[in-house]
Amino acid sequence: MSNVPEDLLYSEEHEFVRKIEDDIIEIGITDYAQGELGDIVFVSLPKVGEEFDQGQMFGTIEAVKAVSELFCPASGEVVEVNGSIEADPAMVNNDPYGEGWMVRFKLGAPDELDTLLNAEAYGQHIGE
Amino acid sequence: MEQNPLQRPTPVIFEHSREGRRGTKIPKTDVPARPLDELLPKSALRKAQPALPEVPEHEVVRHFTAISLKNHHVDKAFYPLGSCTMKYNPKVNELTARLPGLGDLHPFQPTSGVQGAFRLMWELGEMLREIAGMDAITLQPAAGAQGEFVGALLIRAYHTAQGNPRKKIIIPDSAHGTNPATVVMAGYEAVMLESNAEGRMDPTALEAALDDEVAGVMLTNPNTLGKFESEIETIAGLVHEAGGLLYMDGANLNALMGITRPGDLGYDIVHINLHKTFSSPHGGGGPGAGPVAVKSHLAPYLPIPILQRDEVGGYSLDWERPDSIGKVHGFWGNFGVLVRAYTYIRMLGPDGVLDTARTALLNNAYMSARLEGTYQLPYGRGMHESVFSGAFLKEHGIRTLDVAKRLLDFGVHAPTVYFPLIVAEAIMAEPTETETVEELDRFCDAMLQIAVEAKNDPEFVKNAPYTTPVRRLDEARANRQPDVRYKGGHG
Numbered sequence: 001m002s003n004v005p006e007d008l009l010y011s012e013e014h015e016f017v018r019k020i021e022d023d024i025i026e027i028g029i030t031d032y033a034q035g036e037l038g039d040i041v042f043v044s045l046p047k048v049g050e051e052f053d054q055g056q057m058f059g060t061i062e063a064v065k066a067v068s069e070l071f072c073p074a075s076g077e078v079v080e081v082n083g084s085i086e087a088d089p090a091m092v093n094n095d096p097y098g099e100g101w102m103v104r105f106k107l108g109a110p111d112e113l114d115t116l117l118n119a120e121a122y123g124q125h126i127g128e
Numbered sequence: 129m130e131q132n133p134l135q136r137p138t139p140v141i142f143e144h145s146r147e148g149r150r151g152t153k154i155p156k157t158d159v160p161a162r163p164l165d166e167l168l169p170k171s172a173l174r175k176a177q178p179a180l181p182e183v184p185e186h187e188v189v190r191h192f193t194a195i196s197l198k199n200h201h202v203d204k205a206f207y208p209l210g211s212c213t214m215k216y217n218p219k220v221n222e223l224t225a226r227l228p229g230l231g232d233l234h235p236f237q238p239t240s241g242v243q244g245a246f247r248l249m250w251e252l253g254e255m256l257r258e259i260a261g262m263d264a265i266t267l268q269p270a271a272g273a274q275g276e277f278v279g280a281l282l283i284r285a286y287h288t289a290q291g292n293p294r295k296k297i298i299i300p301d302s303a304h305g306t307n308p309a310t311v312v313m314a315g316y317e318a319v320m321l322e323s324n325a326e327g328r329m330d331p332t333a334l335e336a337a338l339d340d341e342v343a344g345v346m347l348t349n350p351n352t353l354g355k356f357e358s359e360i361e362t363i364a365g366l367v368h369e370a371g372g373l374l375y376m377d378g379a380n381l382n383a384l385m386g387i388t389r390p391g392d393l394g395y396d397i398v399h400i401n402l403h404k405t406f407s408s409p410h411g412g413g414g415p416g417a418g419p420v421a422v423k424s425h426l427a428p429y430l431p432i433p434i435l436q437r438d439e440v441g442g443y444s445l446d447w448e449r450p451d452s453i454g455k456v457h458g459f460w461g462n463f464g465v466l467v468r469a470y471t472y473i474r475m476l477g478p479d480g481v482l483d484t485a486r487t488a489l490l491n492n493a494y495m496s497a498r499l500e501g502t503y504q505l506p507y508g509r510g511m512h513e514s515v516f517s518g519a520f521l522k523e524h525g526i527r528t529l530d531v532a533k534r535l536l537d538f539g540v541h542a543p544t545v546y547f548p549l550i551v552a553e554a555i556m557a558e559p560t561e562t563e564t565v566e567e568l569d570r571f572c573d574a575m576l577q578i579a580v581e582a583k584n585d586p587e588f589v590k591n592a593p594y595t596t597p598v599r600r601l602d603e604a605r606a607n608r609q610p611d612v613r614y615k616g617g618h619g
Contacts, residue, residue, distance in 0.1 A: 038529070039604030064603045065529070065546040089608065 002032035002128055005097060009113060010122035011073040016097060017116060020104070025113075027073060028101040029061065029092065032126045037063035040089040045102055051077045054112050058103065061092070074112040076105035134597045138194050140614055141181045151185035198597040200541050206567055210513045210544040210556025211304070211352065213382055213404035220475060221407060221468035230467050235459040239444055245463065246443035250435055252470040253419070259481065260378070260398050261391025262421035266430045268461040272379060273306045275399030275418025276346075278431060280314035281453045282397060282422060283344045283373050285429035289451065294343035294372075300329050302352045302548045307377060316343060323550060327353040327507030331362045338370040348377040349393070350384070352548045354492070354510015354558075364394025373397065373426075381405045382560075383489060383512035386482030396423045406469035415462040417469070431456045487561035488512045491568060495559050498572040502579050506551055513558035515551045526582040526589055528553040533600055534581070534592035538574040 004010075009017040014033035018026040034040065042062035052058045052072040059070040082101050085091050092100035107113075117125060164173060183191075200207070207214035225231060233245055253265045269275040280297070287293045297311040298319045308318035321337055324330040329347060345367050349357045357363065367374045376390045376398040382405040384390070390398040402408045402417040410416075422430065432452045433445035445460075476484060489511050496509040503516035518528035532542035532555070543557035559568055582589050593599060 038527075039607075041604055041607035062607075064607055066549060090604070 002030065002035060002126065003097070004030070004032070004119045004123050004126075004128070006119045008097070009073070009116040009118065010125075011071065011116055012125060013071045013073075014126075015071065015073045017073050017113065018097075018101075019113070023107045023110060024079065024104055025074065025076070025107060026101050026104050028096055029070070030122070030126075031096050032128070034093050034096045034100070037061065037066070037068065039064050040092045043085050043089050043092065043102070045081050045086060046078050048078050048081060051075075051108070052105075054109075054115075070102070072105075073116055074105065074110075075108040077108065078103050079106050080104040132595060134198055134595075138191070138198065140616075141183065141188070141191050142179070142614055142616060144183045144187050144191060145181035147182060149182045149184055151183065151188065202562075206540040206559075206563060206571055208543050208557045208559055208571065209541055210515070210558040211379065211547065212410065212544065213380075213401075213512075213558060213560060214410065214541070215382070215404075215407055215560040216562040217407050217409050217468070218472065218475065221471045224471045225464045225467040231464070233463070243443055246435060247441075248470055249460065249463075249466055250437055250443060252466055252473070253435065255470075255473050256400055256419055257421055259381075259385050259389065260400065260421040261389025261393075262398065263391075263424040264427035264430060264434075265419055265421040266434070266456075266461075267417065267419045267466055268431050268455075268457040269399065269418040269420055270457055270462055271416035272377075272399060272401040272404075272418040273310065274456065275401070275420050276306055276310040276377060277313055278418075278420050278453070278456055279375050279397045279399055280310050280316065280344075282420070282426050282429045283375065284314055284316070285451065285453050286373060286426055287343050289429075290371075295341040297343055297375075298334065298337055298345045300347065300351065302327060302550055303346065303348060304352055304377065304379065307346050307348075311346070323351075323353075327351070327355045327550075328357055328359065329363060331359050331366060334363060335366050338366060338372065340371060342367075342370055342372045344373040344375050344396075346375045346377060348379055349390070349395075350380045350511045352380075353507045353515050353551070354380070354383075354513040355507060356383075356511055360393045368394070379404060380512060383485060385485045386478070387485055391421075391423065396426060397421070402465055402469040407472040408465045408468040415465055417462045417465040419461075429453050433460070435460075484561050485512075488559075491559040491561060491563055494565065495557065495568050495572060498569075499557075499575055502576055503555065512560075513556060515548065516555040516557065517551055518553040518555050521579070521582045522553070524582050524586045526586050528555050530589050530592065531555065531575075531578050531582070534578045534589050535574060536593040537595045538570070540571055540574065 010030060014030045016028055016030050020026050040061060040063050045059045052075060054072055054075045056072050057069045058072050061068050061070055081103050085100055085102065202214050202216055229244060233242055249267055253267055257265050269278050284293050295317055296319045297316045298321050299307045299311065300321050300323050302323050311318040319337060321329065321333055347357060349360060351357060364374050373396040374394060376395040378398045378400045381400055385405060397420065399418050399420045403410050408417065428449065428451040430452060432449050432455055433447045434449060435443060436446045437443055473481065492510065492512050492514060496514040499516060504520055505514060506517050507515065518531050528545050532545050535542045543555050546554055547556060548554060578589060
């Protein structure tokens with residue numbers, strides 16, 4: 001049974017969103033996603049200052065069995081990147097919602113957050 | 129308990145080394161010796177002696193024989209690696225490839241001295257053309273992926289000649305990862321099309337995705353789920369109506385050969401993996417071959433040179449082809465591989481080619497029928513291979529990876545796992561025509577036994593394998609810290 005914290009928002013592509021300031025969000029992958037991927041061996045993240053649209057690919061994540069793409073849950077500009085997961089990708093497996101966060105975004109269109117799933121809806125989405 | 133001899137560690141070849149040991153005596157030089165720095169530029173000179181192991185011949189032979197016993201290969205046991213088509217490679221192929229008149233040729237020999245080799249290439253090309261139902265062929269590409277790349281360049285050359293190279297190529301979501309990579313390499317955007325519930329391309333979805341910037345559609349058939357694209361004629365019509373070209377990734381031609389032909393199905397281009405369908409060896413350091421066959425409207429763009437035959441049966445190379453995409457391989461392709469594929473087809477004959485495909489389909493139908501009551505088949509049985517799901521074992525904490533590892537204890541290679549991506553916990557098994565019904569039963573019995581073990585004793589399955597030369601490897605660490613260079617002492 002995967003951990004789906006109540007206080008986060010989720011995308012159907014298994015990214016989570018944590019609102020840390022009014023217009024700043026933190027993005028990572030869900031516990032369910034890391035469990036499905038298995039041991040993560042490589043994470044490729046964007047650079048600070050890059051801008052993305054909602055749904056656009058912003059990075060890749062490589063597990064032993066497959067490479068997956070990371071999609072932006074909301075549009076915005078990268079303001080911070082968690083460099084330590086590039087050095088130690090196992091952090092994403094061990095603590096996806098904590099030390100394993102990936103990027104922080106300055107929101108381009110805060111309304112887009114309304115299109116994301118809450119914990120209950122995401123739980124249904126993954127069938128748990 | 130005595131240790132399984134296969135589990136005794138094998139030292140690396142460097143650990144056998146002792147200073148001064150030699151396998152052969154090298155005669156004294158009969159030309160005057162000159163210092164290396166007079167003969168070679170400084171940039172080409174080593175600063176230190178290379179750390180080569182010093183070992184006698186028999187130690188080398190024993191060392192590599194010991195390693196080969198620990199390896200798994202199709203000469204040893206069943207190898208149901210789905211998508212890869214690990215059929216047995218008949219030994220007669222090796223015999224013909226080593227005939228001095230073929231094996232000892234030099235690519236710089238004048239064409240008048242290699243007419244026999246050219247005849248073999250010509251006849252192989254004709255046989256492959258007939259099997260593919262196409263008008264022209266190149267044998268040059270060195271592998272399936274290069275064949276794909278050549279195919280994509282042909283698409284570009286064709287459209288460029290019409291005035292607009294176009295921008296996109298459509299690929300289904302079940303496709304092999306090389307397809308989108310090829311498309312991007314050829315300067316196109318890969319557009320992914322979702323498969324329908326049967327795992328096939330949906331003509332309605334295709335129609336919606338087609339426009340005048342679509343250069344072509346790449347469609348493996350049977351596709352990567354092993355399913356025949358039964359709407360292929362409708363699909364071909366739609367693609368051609370939109371001015372596009374239809375490309376068949378021929379990775380699964382082994383399921384169709386002799387039964388139907390890509391050309392007759394409406395495809396414009398097909399590449400053929402000789403190592404899959406026509407029994408040349410897979411990898412092992414050796415080269416491959418991925419011939420590309422096309423309809424006549426694409427023939428002018430094929431790579432140079434093109435082999436041609438005159439009225440009296442003389443062969444020559446045609447380099448004067450101004451519309452050609454150019455050369456894609458040194459000399460004329462990987463000739464030794466072509467000899468093996470030629471031998472395979474000639475040994476089978478037309479009836480044998482058909483029987484081979486039918487037996488591959490029958491073997492998979494038998495295997496699928498035995499397993500489908502236990503392992504799920506989300507998209508149903510495939511033709512020559514089926515993609516099962518191990519998702520039902522999750523409730524016991526068992527993943528497909530655990531099933532694959534446990535299978536190794538039964539002396540068979542694991543199927544392809546976690547591919548294609550649209551099947552959860554995928555187990556992609558391809559028996560090929562090689563295996564007997566007894567061998568298929570042994571494999572199915574093992575798969576069914578593992579499903580029972582997963583329920584009754586999941587820890588036992590999680591810790592498998594038990595009998596292999598090495599137990600479960602730390603694959604994550606191997607990927608995170610790839611460090612394969614020997615740094616120990618020398619002798």
